[in-house]
Amino acid sequence: MDDQQFHQVLDFLGLSWEGYRKVRKGVKKRVSRHMEQLGFRRIDEFLLAMEKNPELRKQVEILMTVSVSRFFRDRGLWQALEKHVLPEIIVKKDGKVKVWSAGCACGEEVYSFKILWDTMQRRFERLPALELWATDMNPVYLEKAREGIYPLSSLKEVPPEWRVGYFSSETESRFAVSDFLKKGGFWKVHNLITDVPPQRGFQIIFLRNNLLTYYNDEGKEFPFGRIIESLAPGGFLIIGLHEKLPESARLAPFPHHPYIFQKLAIPGEGP
Numbered sequence: 386m387d388d389q390q391f392h393q394v395l396d397f398l399g400l401s402w403e404g405y406r407k408v409r410k411g412v413k414k415r416v417s418r419h420m421e422q423l424g425f426r427r428i429d430e431f432l433l434a435m436e437k438n439p440e441l442r443k444q445v446e447i448l449m450t451v452s453v454s455r456f457f458r459d460r461g462l463w464q465a466l467e468k469h470v471l472p473e474i475i476v477k478k479d480g481k482v483k484v485w486s487a488g489c490a491c492g493e494e495v496y497s498f499k500i501l502w503d504t505m506q507r508r509f510e511r512l513p514a515l516e517l518w519a520t521d522m523n524p525v526y527l528e529k530a531r532e533g534i535y536p537l538s539s540l541k542e543v544p545p546e547w548r549v550g551y552f553s554s555e556t557e558s559r560f561a562v563s564d565f566l567k568k569g570g571f572w573k574v575h576n577l578i579t580d581v582p583p584q585r586g587f588q589i590i591f592l593r594n595n596l597l598t599y600y601n602d603e604g605k606e607f608p609f610g611r612i613i614e615s616l617a618p619g620g621f622l623i624i625g626l627h628e629k630l631p632e633s634a635r636l637a638p639f640p641h642h643p644y645i646f647q648k649l650a651i652p653g654e655g656p
Contacts, residue, residue, distance in 0.1 A: 492530025
């Protein structure tokens, strides 16, 4: 599959060339292999088959997913969460704190948050109950996340004391998150484009390096608006480095980090 053919696949699925440009090599190999296995030799025949067969389209969409992550990726973001966002939420929130990792891939972001939340017990006498949702459209990624075993390279930004306290070594190069981090929370197969958010009233939504990166402007506008509706007034949206909010987004920049935004609270509006 050459780049022109890959462009056709992206256009058909409503995906962004700019988002896939740097990672396209592996994605093209997966999609090309799938085409060959199904007996398609021409890209137009393949696109027509996807148009007629929703299940085939779903298979290809899953093949297009990209998992590039590590624990505490973008360390400055996690420091802002630790020093500013979580204290603000903990002090103000009497009931349950709801967090959504949207497009959680293999779970590094989820467990990073659980580790950070656990450390907050040292600073606050009592923490609110935590309800954490982790969703991704790729069921293989979710299974890896539930398993909770990662290569050493994924832990390079984990502080040494946290590596000792929250991980155990399976081998010299593979580490497992502590069992208590696996407990609780909800793991769910979920498509950000076609599925409604799993809940409403989230205090934090992680939307990093997925919808805003890989989908074109037209394709992401409606699902983005739906995601923001599920964010509680005063709640925080976290996006990836180098990502930009749609122009229609009504969110305020958070002063302590350029990729954290806060939903403005409207008087009289509930979660």
